[in-house]
Amino acid sequence: MGKINVLRCVSCKKEFSLNEIEYTCPSCGPRRGTLEVLYNYDALKRTLTHDYFRSLEGRTMWRYLPLLPIENRRFIQPLRVGFTPTYSFPDLASEYGLKKLLIKDDGQNPTASYKDRASAVVVIKAQEKGKSVITCASTGNAASSLAGFSAATDLQTIIFVPRTAPEAKISQLLIYGAKVFLVDGSYDVAYDLAAEAAEAFGWYNRSAAVNPYLVEGKKTGALELAEQLDWEVPDVVLVGVGDGSVISGICKGFDELLRLDLIERVPQVIGVQAQGSAPIATAFERYNGNEIVIEDIHAHTVADSICVGKPRDIIKAVTYVARNGGHFVRVSDEEIEEAILTMAKQTGVFAEPAGAAPFAGLVKLAAKGELSGKSAAVMVTGSGLKDVAAVRKIVQAPIEIEPLLDAVREHL
Numbered sequence: 001m002g003k004i005n006v007l008r009c010v011s012c013k014k015e016f017s018l019n020e021i022e023y024t025c026p027s028c029g030p031r032r033g034t035l036e037v038l039y040n041y042d043a044l045k046r047t048l049t050h051d052y053f054r055s056l057e058g059r060t061m062w063r064y065l066p067l068l069p070i071e072n073r074r075f076i077q078p079l080r081v082g083f084t085p086t087y088s089f090p091d092l093a094s095e096y097g098l099k100k101l102l103i104k105d106d107g108q109n110p111t112a113s114y115k116d117r118a119s120a121v122v123v124i125k126a127q128e129k130g131k132s133v134i135t136c137a138s139t140g141n142a143a144s145s146l147a148g149f150s151a152a153t154d155l156q157t158i159i160f161v162p163r164t165a166p167e168a169k170i171s172q173l174l175i176y177g178a179k180v181f182l183v184d185g186s187y188d189v190a191y192d193l194a195a196e197a198a199e200a201f202g203w204y205n206r207s208a209a210v211n212p213y214l215v216e217g218k219k220t221g222a223l224e225l226a227e228q229l230d231w232e233v234p235d236v237v238l239v240g241v242g243d244g245s246v247i248s249g250i251c252k253g254f255d256e257l258l259r260l261d262l263i264e265r266v267p268q269v270i271g272v273q274a275q276g277s278a279p280i281a282t283a284f285e286r287y288n289g290n291e292i293v294i295e296d297i298h299a300h301t302v303a304d305s306i307c308v309g310k311p312r313d314i315i316k317a318v319t320y321v322a323r324n325g326g327h328f329v330r331v332s333d334e335e336i337e338e339a340i341l342t343m344a345k346q347t348g349v350f351a352e353p354a355g356a357a358p359f360a361g362l363v364k365l366a367a368k369g370e371l372s373g374k375s376a377a378v379m380v381t382g383s384g385l386k387d388v389a390a391v392r393k394i395v396q397a398p399i400e401i402e403p404l405l406d407a408v409r410e411h412l
């Protein structure tokens, strides 16, 4: 292995060797100076052919190991991460005027979210680097996946989540044995505290964006989608956006496949943000190819996982989506709730609010006729079981009865 060529600052393009730098470009700072992991694509192109992938057996994201920043296989855990199912729903596709409607269900990962892809990689990096403590701030999923993937290692895991994180996510953290700080503040506040603590106490930081290896794990959803469709990518891929790391990973994944001649074109990647939490959409709309103007906000939305007012991967998200030819769309909380219900009832896939946001985006764009005749894939990034409180508000209450047949009859 040893296939990483260089780490490059996304803003000033300065290149660093692997041992030279841990997090972000010192000249551009933690927000604008996030690093891109670049490989030796010319060498990889010779081996990573369609035939190569056809010959592989393992149905996990580790089938993309030559494109991942892992030096040591021995730290790979047996948990089945990635290669999540991609379902096709032809009837629903016709209903929305699409050629094809695909749903990739990442709720099927070991801790039930897309974030497992990133945590699986970074827990290995921490071990390769000989770290003993790993930390992160999170709206809940990144943390629960980190806790899950470090559970069986010698790493101590220290988590910062907002006090308001859904109960299921907090329970996951505790059951996996993490030390959990419930921060009296938003995710944005928890993020800064985790960064300060990581620096003060020398912990390895897995928080979004500053750790360059996360996006590498997050790109695997794109690699899989392409391979599962026999390298015929859909026209459009819709993704929920908070910090902007998942969408950056997905764009990078498609870019790399194109560079390796494994696909002939990249799909248009569309980021879906909640209306009350859309600073990346705003920055994207103002972007003219020069400087990205960052305007942080106080975010609010029912979709807790994408409730982010100070998005940490905004530079990559805006740059990559612009390069990809994609764009952003905003959806209201009501549209997200409606999407949870529609998707569950019409496909059997139950998503948490952030996981249903891209479906809400699809419904919105389809209603405007913007997806007519196109094939579209929705990335469901988290299971509905992560946040049952969010759905109990939007479904009818069950019928409480005495254990008598007459009582059943009365309600039929």
Ligand SMILES: Cc1ncc(COP(=O)(O)O)c(C=O)c1O
Residues within 6 Å of the ligand: 113, 114, 115, 139, 140, 141, 142, 208, 240, 241, 242, 243, 244, 245, 246, 247, 305, 306, 352, 354, 355, 381, 382
């Ligand atoms: C379920 C789910 N969907 C989408 C996202 C958005 O990812 P990002 O914050 O990288 O934009 C997250 C992030 O926490 C998430 O947990």
Ligand SMILES: [Zn+2]
Residues within 6 Å of the ligand: 009, 010, 011, 012, 013, 014, 025, 026, 027, 028, 029, 032, 033
């Ligand atoms: Zn820089």
